[in-house]
Structure formats: structure tokens, C-alpha cells
Amino acid sequence: MTRFVLHRIGFYVLIAVLLAFFTVPLLWLASAPFTSDPTYKVRLPDFTSENFRAILDNPYALGSLWNSVLLAAGTAVLVVVFAALAAYALSRVHLPGRDALLYTLLLLSSIITGTAAMVPLFQLAVELHLIDSQLGLILIMTGGLLPAAIFMMKDFMDSTPKSYEESARVFGASPLQIVRHVVVPLVRPGLATIAVWAVANVWGNFLMPYLLLSDVDKQPAAVIMYTLYTEGGQANIKLLATFGLLYSVPVVLMYLFVSKKYGFRFHGGIKR
Amino acid sequence: MSAIELRGLTKVYPGGVKALDSLDLAIPDGEFFALLGPSGCGKTTLLRTIAGLETATGGAVVIGDRDVTGLQPGARDIAMVFQDYALFPHMNVTDNIAYPLRIKKVGRAARQQKAAEVGARLGLEQLMDRRPGQLSGGQQQRVALARVMATQAQAFLFDEPLSNLDARLRLEARTFLKKLQHELGVTTVFVTHDQAEALAMADRMAVMESGHIRQIGTPAEVFQRPANTFVAGFIGSTPMNLLDGVVRADTLEVTGCKLAVPQSAEGLLHDGEKIVYGVRPEYNVYSAEPVDGSLGGNVSIVENLGASYLVTLDVNGVLVQAVVPEGHEPAIGDEGYALPRRDRALIYRDGELVSA
Amino acid sequence: MAQATLPPEVLDDAKARRYSADAAGLGRLRAGAFVAPALALISLFLVFPALWVLYLGLSNYRLTGAAAAAPRLVGFDNFVKALTDPEFWNSTWLTFEFVLGSAVIGQVVLGFLLAWIMRDRTGPLKRIVEGLVILAWILPSAVVSFLWVALLDRDDGTLNTLLHSQDFAPLLDHPMLSIIIFNIWRGAAFSMMLYGAALGNVPPSHLESARLAGASGWQQLRDVVFPHIRGHVLTNLLLISLWTFNDFTPFLLTAGGPDGKTEVLAVHVYQVALQGGELGYGAAVSTVILLINLVVAVFYLRLLRSKK
Numbered sequence: 008m009t010r011f012v013l014h015r016i017g018f019y020v021l022i023a024v025l026l027a028f029f030t031v032p033l034l035w036l037a038s039a040p041f042t043s044d045p046t047y048k049v050r051l052p053d054f055t056s057e058n059f060r061a062i063l064d065n066p067y068a069l070g071s072l073w074n075s076v077l078l079a080a081g082t083a084v085l086v087v088v089f090a091a092l093a094a095y096a097l098s099r100v101h102l103p104g105r106d107a108l109l110y111t112l113l114l115l116s117s118i119i120t121g122t123a124a125m126v127p128l129f130q131l132a133v134e135l136h137l138i139d140s141q142l143g144l145i146l147i148m149t150g151g152l153l154p155a156a157i158f159m160m161k162d163f164m165d166s167t168p169k170s171y172e173e174s175a176r177v178f179g180a181s182p183l184q185i186v187r188h189v190v191v192p193l194v195r196p197g198l199a200t201i202a203v204w205a206v207a208n209v210w211g212n213f214l215m216p217y218l219l220l221s222d223v224d225k226q227p228a229a230v231i232m233y234t235l236y237t238e239g240g241q242a243n244i245k246l247l248a249t250f251g252l253l254y255s256v257p258v259v260l261m262y263l264f265v266s267k268k269y270g271f272r273f274h275g276g277i278k279r
Numbered sequence: 280m281s282a283i284e285l286r287g288l289t290k291v292y293p294g295g296v297k298a299l300d301s302l303d304l305a306i307p308d309g310e311f312f313a314l315l316g317p318s319g320c321g322k323t324t325l326l327r328t329i330a331g332l333e334t335a336t337g338g339a340v341v342i343g344d345r346d347v348t349g350l351q352p353g354a355r356d357i358a359m360v361f362q363d364y365a366l367f368p369h370m371n372v373t374d375n376i377a378y379p380l381r382i383k384k385v386g387r388a389a390r391q392q393k394a395a396e397v398g399a400r401l402g403l404e405q406l407m408d409r410r411p412g413q414l415s416g417g418q419q420q421r422v423a424l425a426r427v428m429a430t431q432a433q434a435f436l437f438d439e440p441l442s443n444l445d446a447r448l449r450l451e452a453r454t455f456l457k458k459l460q461h462e463l464g465v466t467t468v469f470v471t472h473d474q475a476e477a478l479a480m481a482d483r484m485a486v487m488e489s490g491h492i493r494q495i496g497t498p499a500e501v502f503q504r505p506a507n508t509f510v511a512g513f514i515g516s517t518p519m520n521l522l523d524g525v526v527r528a529d530t531l532e533v534t535g536c537k538l539a540v541p542q543s544a545e546g547l548l549h550d551g552e553k554i555v556y557g558v559r560p561e562y563n564v565y566s567a568e569p570v571d572g573s574l575g576g577n578v579s580i581v582e583n584l585g586a587s588y589l590v591t592l593d594v595n596g597v598l599v600q601a602v603v604p605e606g607h608e609p610a611i612g613d614e615g616y617a618l619p620r621r622d623r624a625l626i627y628r629d630g631e632l633v634s635a
Numbered sequence: 636m637a638q639a640t641l642p643p644e645v646l647d648d649a650k651a652r653r654y655s656a657d658a659a660g661l662g663r664l665r666a667g668a669f670v671a672p673a674l675a676l677i678s679l680f681l682v683f684p685a686l687w688v689l690y691l692g693l694s695n696y697r698l699t700g701a702a703a704a705a706p707r708l709v710g711f712d713n714f715v716k717a718l719t720d721p722e723f724w725n726s727t728w729l730t731f732e733f734v735l736g737s738a739v740i741g742q743v744v745l746g747f748l749l750a751w752i753m754r755d756r757t758g759p760l761k762r763i764v765e766g767l768v769i770l771a772w773i774l775p776s777a778v779v780s781f782l783w784v785a786l787l788d789r790d791d792g793t794l795n796t797l798l799h800s801q802d803f804a805p806l807l808d809h810p811m812l813s814i815i816i817f818n819i820w821r822g823a824a825f826s827m828m829l830y831g832a833a834l835g836n837v838p839p840s841h842l843e844s845a846r847l848a849g850a851s852g853w854q855q856l857r858d859v860v861f862p863h864i865r866g867h868v869l870t871n872l873l874l875i876s877l878w879t880f881n882d883f884t885p886f887l888l889t890a891g892g893p894d895g896k897t898e899v900l901a902v903h904v905y906q907v908a909l910q911g912g913e914l915g916y917g918a919a920v921s922t923v924i925l926l927i928n929l930v931v932a933v934f935y936l937r938l939l940r941s942k943k
Contacts, residue, residue: 021752022764029767031793032820035785036778047784047791089673096669099657110936112677113877114928115685124921126696126914127687131680150680153673155874162870169658173332174365176660178379178430179353185659188378192369211775214883232777251778262773334656351660 036255039248046244058249067223067231068250074141075210075227076257081145083205086152087198093153094160095190099169109161112154125218132219139221147219148209156201163197199269203262210258228254281343281433281466282308283329288338290321290328298324300490301338306483309464311457313481315471317513320487322470326436329468330359343433353382358427359436362443364419366411372398372422373407379430390429397425401459417448424456428463435460437469441476453479474514478502486510503623504543508630511557517589520563520599521627522556522574531556531626535595539572541624544633548626555627560589562623563601566616567609573618574599578609592617689925691918698912706915713919723920725895726903727927730880732811733818733899738879739872741819746826751856754834765827772824780887783817806889810897814885821884822875829871833864866939873935877928900924 039045040059041052062068097105128147129138137143171193175185191198213229220226232254235246283306290299298321306312314322327333329340331352339348347355358379366375373394374381380390398407401421411419420440427435440456441449457480460467471477477484478498485495486509494506505511511519524533526548531538533556540548548554569575576594588608592599592615601617609615626633661669692713696706717723749768753761771779786793789804805813837860845855883901885891891898891906898906900920908917 018752022760025749026764026767028820029764029771031797032779032782032786033767033770034793035782039785047788047793049793049796085676089676092669093673096661096666099659100661100663100666101657102663102666102670110932112681114925114932115681124684124688125909126698127684127691128680131684131687146676147680150676153677154681157673158874168363168365170361170363170365171367172658173352174359174361175367175378175382176658177330177332177352177355177357177359179382181353182659182661182665184382189367190659192367207773207775211777213777229775229777232775236777236781247781251781255774255778258773258775259770262769332656353660 036248036252039244040252044245045248058245061246062249062253065231065246065250067226068228068253070224071226071228071231072253072257074225075229075254077141078145078148078216078227079206079209081141082148082152082209083202085145085149086156086205087202089149090153090156090160090201091191091194091198094157094164095186097157098161098164099172109154109158113158116151116154125214128215129218138219139225141220141225144216144219148212148215152205152208156205159204160194160197160201163194163200167193196269199265203265206261207258282306283312283434283466283468284339284341285325285329286339286341288325288328288340289336290324290333291336297490299328299335302490302492304485304492304495306466306468308466310466311460311480311482312466312468313471313477313484314468314487315474315477315484315513316487318472319489321490322472322487323438325487326359326438326468326470330357330436331355356433357436358430358432358434360420360423360427360438360440362439364411364423364443366419366422366426368411371408371410372403372414375411375422376425376429379426393429394425397429398422400428401425416444417452420444420452424459433466435465435467437467439470439472441471441473449476456480475516478514486513504625504632504634505557506632508555508557508627511625511627515559517560517584517600517602519557519559522597522599524554524556526550526552526554534574534597534599536574537572538574538619538624539621541619541626542622543624543635544626547633547635552628554633555630556619557625557627558619558623560600560602562620563599563617564620565590565601565603565607565609566618567613568616569614570616570618573616575614575616578611578613578615581608581611590615688918689922691915692922693919694915696915696918698909698914700912709915713916714923716916717920717923722895722898722903723923726898726900729811729897730899730901733815733882733885734876734879736811736815737818738822738875741815742822742826742875743868743872745819745823746828747830749823749827750830750834753831768827769824771820772822776884776887779821780817780884783813783820783888787813807893810889810893814888814897817888818879818882818884822879825875826871829867830864833867834860837863869935869939873932876931876935880928880931881924 034049035047038049038052041054042050043053043055043057045058096102097109132138132143132147135143137146171189172185175189180188210227211229213233216225216227217230217233220230228250232247232250235243235250283304285302285304288299288302288304289297291297302325314325316322324333328335329342331347331350335348339346341347342355342357367378370378373391376394376398377385377390380393385393395404395407398404401424403418403421403425406414406418406422411422414422420443441452444452453476469480478501481498483495483497484501486493486501488509494501494510496504496506501510501514505514505519508521511521522533524531524538526532526540527537528550529540531540531554538556563574566573574592574594576592576599578590579593579598580589580591582589582591584602586605588603588605590601590603590609592601599617601615603609657666693708693710694706695709695712697703749764753764774782784806785791787805789795789802789807794805795801795803841859841863842855845859850858881901882899883905885897885899886902886905889897891902901924904917904920904924907920908914911917
């Protein structure tokens with residue numbers, strides 16, 4: 008009996024420690040924006056709204072949030088659609104060299120996200136007249152995210168049984184009908200996961216928009232956050248905390264929404 | 280006409296594995312036909328090749344009077360129930376049943392009505408709005424059946440239709456399926472690894488092994504006169520006794536006992552040749568007293584089969600089984616004699632049945 | 636009973652029209668069409684610039700100065716320079732430490748631990764724990780790195796408050812450890828989700844048999860659970876190793892300091908290429924990083940194949 012009790016106690020202690028580990032760093036984000044004259048200290052806030060007013064005074068703050076939404080949504084849509092199509096084809100049809108191709112692309116995508124690729128990307132964008140173009144930025148980021156997205160999506164599709172598709176096929180459905188009627192509804196959780204992952208990636212991406220967009224009005228929140236960081240040499244804690252909170256809220260809301268609707272599972276395709 | 284014919288059907292996988300080896304088969308219209316065999320024998324591959332989900336490397340598949348070998352699965356006018364039923368989880372029962380009609384471009388009202396009709400016929404009226412996830416195994420099976428019935432296809436293919444049901448349900452479903460097929464009169468081919476299921480449901484069956492058909496026949500034929508030792512050992516809830524023996528003039532010496540030559544092999548044996556003597560435990564007449572021409576030994580195991588007992592005799596080191604009606608079961612260690620029925624015993628030479 | 640046979644003249648070799656045998660009947664042509672849009676974008680915006688970087692590595696291109704206007708091909712000079720540069724090796728070593736500590740050990744262990752203790756639960760506790768872990772992953776890097784700067788601050792940081800210590804500056808005194816723990820905190824969610832799903836796939840009967848045979852918790856883990864989840868684990872270890880290897884976020888916490896003590900390769904490339912302006916050399920270093928990634932990937936793939 009005591010063994011069981013000890014187990015229980017141990018379990019709850021462990022949970023408490025883990026919860027603390029994950030909560031403590033977040034506390035500041037919950038308190039500082041609501042505190043007048045905040046420092047790094049976590050204190051009980053006096054619930055002031057002056058910080059938020061300061062943000063509103065900044066001409067680029069709110070606009071940048073909208074830009075982030077635009078970039079993230081645009082990229083996510085392209086990534087999901089293209090990755091799903093490609094992953095389905097690669098999963099079901101044996102195209103020559105597909106495994107080697109996938110792994111090569113995966114490796115190359117890690118080079119692209121590195122800083123050394125910035126200059127080639129910049130020059131490429133100049134050649135294609137995609138500088139200062141949000142569409143161009145979306146296309147470039149999509150290209151960078153696709154290999155990993157296809158990789159994950161294919162893994163998911165591989166674990167989805169083929170009998171649904173075969174059943175529809177014997178009933179006379181054409182391949183496109185099968186994709187529409189059967190496959191897409193089946194892999195919706197996987198699509199939702201990829202969408203969330205893509206949005207989270209784009210939302211936090213600072214380097215690409217910083218380099219490829221020159222008009223400040225088009226800059227997303229990630230870049231504005233950075234400028235708040237370095238403005239005047241010293242971190243403006245008030246603005247950083249508040250904008251940080253505003254900047255974080257949309258992604259969190261999106262995650263909550265998607266996970267409620269579809270559940271958020273990277274590997275939901277693993278058969279239960 | 281919806282007879283199914285296979286001519287020289289061959290399927291070789293890249294890498295050289297021969298899943299189907301030049302199979303010939305003719306299934307007349309309206310027959311309930313079973314493909315039976317152990318795992319890996321090719322029965323599912325054969326079913327899928329008939330469906331068109333696998334392409335044949337050689338030979339032909341003819342459905343009705345059409346050679347469908349080169350046709351896509353959707354163009355063959357057949358319907359298939361998969362082992363896991365493949366009911367679309369995001370559609371309710373009505374939409375699932377109506378799906379084939381949707382592909383055929385039947386209007387919404389018409390196909391929903393047809394789905395309701397077919398569903399009612401199978402007792403699904405209360406469940407039409409539910410999703411597959413909310414149904415029991417038996418209900419899911421009926422929805423899958425309703426779906427193929429709605430297609431009004433020329434032939435039905437079932438892949439292990441009963442294996443996803445629990446044991447009790449399986450027996451009920453067996454009767455249900457046989458009755459349904461009989462009413463519908465549609466040529467149906469089903470795959471199973473359960474020989475009792477095949478014997479109970481099929482009008483005729485093919486027993487397969489390693490890509491070959493070992494025997495085609497009615498359940499009675501396959502049970503009473505298996506064409507070779509493989510079929511003999513595979514069919515029957517109690518395994519057939521297959522005993523090594525030698526021909527001695529006009530009698531047989533089997534495990535040290537003298538047995539008469541069975542009716543089926545009269546006049547066909549040669550003195551001195553090695554044979555295998557086959558007799559089902561059900562066709563061994565058991566006696567506690569010594570009998571001429573029987574296999575005698577000591578009882579080593581007695582198993583209760585319900586209304587009868589399976590008695591295992593140790594005959595000179597070889598195990599021989601006999602079925603004994605209730606009330607006559609012996610005790611372990613008793614002396615026992617199993618007399619094979621001359622009209623049911625069989626002789627196998629080099630694995631093949633000896634018969635006129 | 637003989638098999639049904641047909642007269643020989645009826646038997647013919649089916650000239651089966653080749654149609655595709657994949658599940659939906661897509662066929663190679665349509666499959667190609669499905670892959671095309673992704674492939675087009677990837678070729679243009681990923682493959683091409685990546686190859687360009689490889690090419691740049693062979694030149695002496697700079698951001699400013701004479702070499703910016705008229706770069707020359709210098710062959711493998713940059714690579715030689717990299718391989719003989721102690722700063723490069725320092726960064727490489729630090730990166731391996733970073734990947735090993737935070738990804739291979741940290742995230743995997745923590746992720747697995749979380750999945751394991753939450754495995755049979757449902758309800759609010761599970762949702763809260765999962766929610767917080769995922770929050771750490773979802774929040775943008777700029778925000779979380781600043782949160783950790785705040786946490787670890789010497790004067791006002793929450794860590795100091797909790798530990799009742801003064802002047803404890805982990806970012807200065809234990810920079811590698813700080814960024815490793817930070818990365819574990821940040822990335823545990825991915826592994827937690829993976830192991831959660833994989834654990835759900837271990838048949839309970841196997842665990843029970845082991846328990847009945849007297850296996851302890853640890854033995855059950857080792858003998859039943861791990862063999863079952865190996866394949867997926869390896870595939871995803873590959874992903875997080877690659878991601879962590881190329882992760883730039885530590886820069887936001889420590890800017891590579893103090894004194895280059897946390898200058899992982901991604902940061903090193905930034906310093907060299909954008910701060911120092913040596914783009915050709917930076918590109919060469921990036922190429923070397925790619926090669927290391929390749930070796931790591933091949934290593935994982937070998938492991939995967941040997942499991943199958």
C-alpha cells in the first residue's frame with residue numbers, strides 16, 4: 008500500500024516540477040504587459056493599459072501583425088496544398104528515386120534556412136523582381152518549408168490504410184474523385200498539423216522578411232519585434248513585453264482552434 | 280450472365296515471386312464460391328486480381344461474356360467488401376451505401392431512397408444517420424453488404440468477410456450471408472482461411488496452396504474425397520488420419536496393422552508400393568473389443584467435442600484418432616480398436632488420391 | 636476430382652493493357668502532375684539558391700570591397716581555411732554539444748517522459764500539461780528568447796528570485812548549459828507528441844505479459860516499448876537533429892557569446908558572412924555544415940534500415 012502511495016506522491020511531485028519548468032518562463036509574459044514601468048521582475052501587475060496605448064502609438068505595430076497574418080496564411084495554404092498533393096503521389100505511386108530525392112531535399116532545406124543562403128536568395132529575388140513583394144516572400148518561404156512538410160505528410164499518408172481508396176476505386180470512382188471524396192477527409196488531421204506547423208514557422212521567421220521586404224509597412228511582426236529590441240541600443244522593456252504578448256496571441260489562438268477541431272497530432276497517421 | 284472465368288491466370292511479382300501460377304477456374308452464374316487456403320497461398324491475390332486491384336502478368340479474367348483483364352477495377356461491374364469493410368468514416372450510413380450510386384451520377388434523392396431501401400432490407404433503418412465509428416462490428420458488416428448490394432453489380436467479391444467479427448457473431452453471420460446470397464442470386468466469390476466457414480457457406484470451393492489450386496469441388500466432394508494429402512490435411516475440423524503404409528498383395532500393412540483395401544482404390548494398387556492411408560476420425564468405427572482389419576492400440580487422449588468424443592489411440596507409436604459418440608467414451612489406457620469404413624477410406628500415392 | 640480446364644486453343648496470353656496498380660489508380664503521369672507544383676517551387680527557391688551557395692563557397696565573394704565587385708573563383712581555399720580555423724572547430728564542437736545535449740538527449744528524454752507519464756490519462760491535467768508544453772513551442776522565437784533573457788537576468792530575473800540567489804547570471808557563467816536547457820524547453824513538444832502517438836500503439840497485452848513475467852517498469856520499457864517504437868523514433872530523431880543543428884535561435888539569447896562560448900555553427904556563419912562580410916567563406920562553411928548534416932542523415936538511415 009505504501010508503495011502505491013509513494014508512487015502517487017512521486018508522480019505528483021514530478022508533475023509539479025515539470026509544470027513549474029514550463030510555466031515559470033511564461034509568467035513574465037503574463038504580468039509585464041499589464042504592469043506600468045515593468046522590469047524583468049515578475050510582479051503582480053497593476054493592470055494598466057498604458058502599455059497597450061504605447062503600442063498603438065507605434066505606427067507600424069498593429070499593421071505588422073496583419074502582415075504576419077497575411078504571410079503566415081498565404082504560406083500555410085500553399086504549403087498544405089502542394090505538400091499534400093506531392094506526399095499523396097509519393098506515398099501511393101512508386102516514382103523512381105523518390106526516397107533519395109526526399110532526403111536530399113530535406114538536407115538542402117537546412118542550407119536554405121541558414122544565413123549564408125541569404126545573399127543568393129536576395130539576388131534571386133532581385134532577378135525575379137520579387138523584392139519588396141509579399142507574394143514573392145510567400146513563394147520563397149513555401150519553397151523552404153515544403154521538403155519537411157512533404158516528409159511529414161508522406162509519413163502520415165503511408166500509415167493510412169489503402170482499403171478506402173481501393174474500395175472507392177472498385178465502385179468506379181476516378182482517381183481525382185477518390186482524392187476528393189476519400190483521401191482528403193481521411194487526412195484532415197494531418198493537413199491541420201502541417202498548417203499549424205507552417206504558420207508557427209512563418210510567424211516567427213525574422214530573417215527572410217527582414218532581407219526581402221524594404222517597405223516597413225509590409226514588415227511582419229517578427230521584424231518589428233526585432234526593431235523594438237535594438238531601437239536606441241537598449242531594450243525597451245515596456246514595448247517589448249506588450250508587443251510580445253500581442254504578437255504571441257494569434258498563434259496560440261490558432262493552435263487552440265485547430266486542436267479543438269482536429270486534434271493536433273504530428274503522427275496521427277500512426278495506426279491505433 | 281455473370282459467370283466468372285479465369286484462364287491461365289498468372290501473377291508474378293517483380294523479384295520473381297509467383298503469387299498465381301496459371302490458374303484455370305470457371306464459376307457459373309449465381310454460385311457462392313469460396314477460395315480457401317492457408318496464409319500466403321495466393322487467395323487474396325487472386326481475389327484482388329479478379330477485382331483488378333492487382334494486374335495479371337498473364338492469362339485472362341472473364342466476367343459475364345466480357346474479357347475484363349485489361350479493364351480498370353471501376354469498369355468491371357463488380358463490387359467488393361474488404362476485410363476491414365472500408366466504410367468511409369466521415370460519411371454517415373446513408374451516404375456510405377449511396378456512394379457507388381453517386382459515382383454513377385444518380386441524383387441525390389434517388390440514391391438516398393435506394394440506400395434506404397437496401398438498408399431496410401438488412402435491418403439498418405435505425406442506423407442510417409450514424410457514422411461507422413458509432414456502429415458495432417456486425418452492423419458495419421451489414422452496411423458494407425448494403426453498399427455492394429446498392430451497386431447491383433454482376434458479381435460480388437468478399438475478402439475474409441467474417442474474420443473481423445467475434446466468434447458468436449460469426450456463426451450467425453455465416454447463416455445470414457448464405458441466405459442473402461441465395462436470395463440475391465449474384466455470383467459471389469469469397470476468400471477465407473477458415474475451412475469450416477468455406478464448407479458451411481460455399482456452393483463450391485477451390486482449395487489453394489502456394490499460388491496453385493489444389494482442388495475444386497463442392498464441400499461434400501472436398502470433404503469426402505480430397506484430391507491430395509494437402510487438401511486432406513487442411514479440410515476438416517478434426518484432421519484426417521494420414522498413415523504411412525505398404526501394399527501387401529490384396530491387403531495393406533499400416534503401422535503394423537493389417538487393413539482391407541478401401542473401395543475407392545480396389546484393383547488400383549501394386550504389391551509392395553508405399554502408400555498413405557487416409558481416413559477421417561469420423562469414419563473410424565471405434566470398438567473396445569479386437570476387430571479384424573482395424574488399428575489397435577492404447578487410448579492416450581480423450582477430448583470432449585460436445586455430443587461426441589475425439590479419442591487418440593497410440594498404435595505402435597503412431598497416433599490414430601477416432602470419433603466416438605457420447606456414452607461410449609473409453610478411459611485413458613484402455614485398449615481400443617479403430618475400424619475404418621471401407622467406403623470412406625482413401626489411398627494416396629505420392630500425395631495424390633488413387634481413384635478410378 | 637480434376638480441375639476445370641479449357642481446351643488449349645482458348646488460352647491466350649492476356650495483353651493486359653497496363654493500368655496502374657496503385658491504390659487510387661493515379662498512374663505515373665498524374666502522380667507526376669501532383670508532385671510538379673511542389674517540385675517547381677522547391678527547384679526555384681530551394682535547390683537553385685542552395686546550389687548557388689555551394690558555388691559561392693568556391694569564390695572569394697565579399698559584401699564590400701574589391702571582391703564584392705569582382706569576385707574570383709578560389710577553388711577549395713575557403714574549405715581549407717575553414718578546416719584549419721580553430722574558431723570553426725570550436726563552433727563545430729559546440730554545435731555537436733548543442734545537438735547532443737538538447738535534441739538527442741534532452742528533448743527525447745523529456746518528451747518521452749512527458750508522454751510516458753501522461754499515457755493513460757485524459758482530462759484536465761493532461762490538457763494543461765500538454766498545453767503548456769506546446770505553448771513553449773508555438774510562441775515565436777523572438778518572444779521566448781526574450782522571456783528567457785528575462786528569466787535568467789542577474790538582477791531581476793525570476794530564476795534568481797526563486798533560488799534566492801544574487802548575481803547569478805547563467806547566461807554569462809554557464810552559457811552552453813543555458814541554451815541547451817532553453818532548447819529542451821522549446822522543443823520538447825514535438826517529441827512529446829510523437830512518443831504519445833507511438834506509445835498508444837504498443838499493444839497493452841505485451842506490456843501486461845511482461846509485467847506478469849515480473850519485469851520492472853524499466854524492463855518493460857526496454858523490452859516491450861522501445862522495440863515497438865524504434866522506427867518512428869529514428870525518423871524523427873533525424874528531423875530534430877537536423878533542425879537543431881541549423882538552429883539560429885541561440886543567437887537571440889547570447890549572440891554567440893560570451894567570447895564565442897555559444898557560437899554554434901549557424902551563428903558562426905552569421906558572424907562570418909554578415910558581420911564580417913566574407914560571403915564566399917561563409918558559403919563554404921555552410922557547405923561543410925551541409926556535409927555534416929549529410930553524414931548524420933546517412934547514419935540515421937543506416938540505423939533505420941538495419942531495424943527493418
